[in-house]
Amino acid sequence: MAFIITDDCISCGACASECPVEAISEGDGKYVIDAALCTECGNCADVCPVGAPKKA
Numbered sequence: 001m002a003f004i005i006t007d008d009c010i011s012c013g014a015c016a017s018e019c020p021v022e023a024i025s026e027g028d029g030k031y032v033i034d035a036a037l038c039t040e041c042g043n044c045a046d047v048c049p050v051g052a053p054k055k056a
Contacts, residue, residue: 001040001056002023002038002056003053003054003055006052008050009031010050011030014047018046030052
């Protein structure tokens with residue numbers, strides 16, 4: 001199960017730079033994770049200041 005980014009996202013971009021497979025991109029008002037690319041490493045959740053990335 002890939003990670004998703006909830007509406008708690010503040011669009012700071014911290015998660016995108018930590019993703020080893022570049023599965024995270026800036027979406028409309030929040031960042032989004034491409035589930036097909038996500039390897040479930042959890043790096044995004046580890047660095048997010050508001051805990052927006054969650055397991056889907």
